[in-house]
Amino acid sequence: MQVLQVQLEVGPDPAEVGRARRWARSRLAGSGIGDDEPLAETLVLLISELVTNAVVHTGCPAVLRMLFGGGGVRVEVADRSDRPPRPRHAAGEDTNGRGLELVDGLADRWGWQREGAGKSIWCEVDRAPAGSPGAPESVAVSPTRAWC
Numbered sequence: 001m002q003v004l005q006v007q008l009e010v011g012p013d014p015a016e017v018g019r020a021r022r023w024a025r026s027r028l029a030g031s032g033i034g035d036d037e038p039l040a041e042t043l044v045l046l047i048s049e050l051v052t053n054a055v056v057h058t059g060c061p062a063v064l065r066m067l068f069g070g071g072g073v074r075v076e077v078a079d080r081s082d083r084p085p086r087p088r089h090a091a092g093e094d095t096n097g098r099g100l101e102l103v104d105g106l107a108d109r110w111g112w113q114r115e116g117a118g119k120s121i122w123c124e125v126d127r128a129p130a131g132s133p134g135a136p137e138s139v140a141v142s143p144t145r146a147w148c
Contacts, residue, residue, distance in 0.1 A: 003069035004031065010051055010062045010077075020051045020064050031068045039125065042106050043073055046123050049099040050077040053085065053121070060118075072108070072127050078120040085112050085121055 008023050010016045024047045028040045047064065054062035058081035067074040087100040103110050107123035 003067055005065055005067045007063055007065040010055065010064055012055055012059050012061050014052070014055055016055060017048055017051050021048055024064070024066065027066055028073075031073075033073075033127075039073075039127065042125055043075065046103055046106055046125070047075055047077075049102050050075060050121055050123070053077075053099050054079040057081075058083070072124050074122060074124045076120050076122040078115050078118060080116075080118040082114070082118055084119065 006027050008020060010020055021044050024044055025035055025040065028043060029035060033040050033043070043066075047066075051062065051064055054060070054077045058079045060080040062077050062079040065074075065076040065078070067076070085100060087104070089101070103123055106125075108126050110121070110123035112119055112121045
């Protein structure tokens, strides 16, 4: 299986969320997932939620990674906080507390794991089966920088 991994370092500033969305859209387009496809919209929303959680709840820099291959797209956001994610349940008019509920509802799979002194929260979205209309071809392996 060939996998392409791309990553973006995100600063501890809420304005970085918009930059992460723009970056993700360009990488999705480069992988053959069009901006107008529902898969792209779903992935950008998932990225927005995970990056927002990292920036707002940790106050630390983070690394956004996207992995293409194996029949799907995996999104990972690693940060330096060792606190595990804590799903909350927003009530009525609350403006916060829905992020991980959205991730749970939109992703095919999600979870978190310890990564170094911090953690990585990940989610996966399946692509259309190979050979079906609009399914992208496999991509080559790309080297990545280590995250410390």
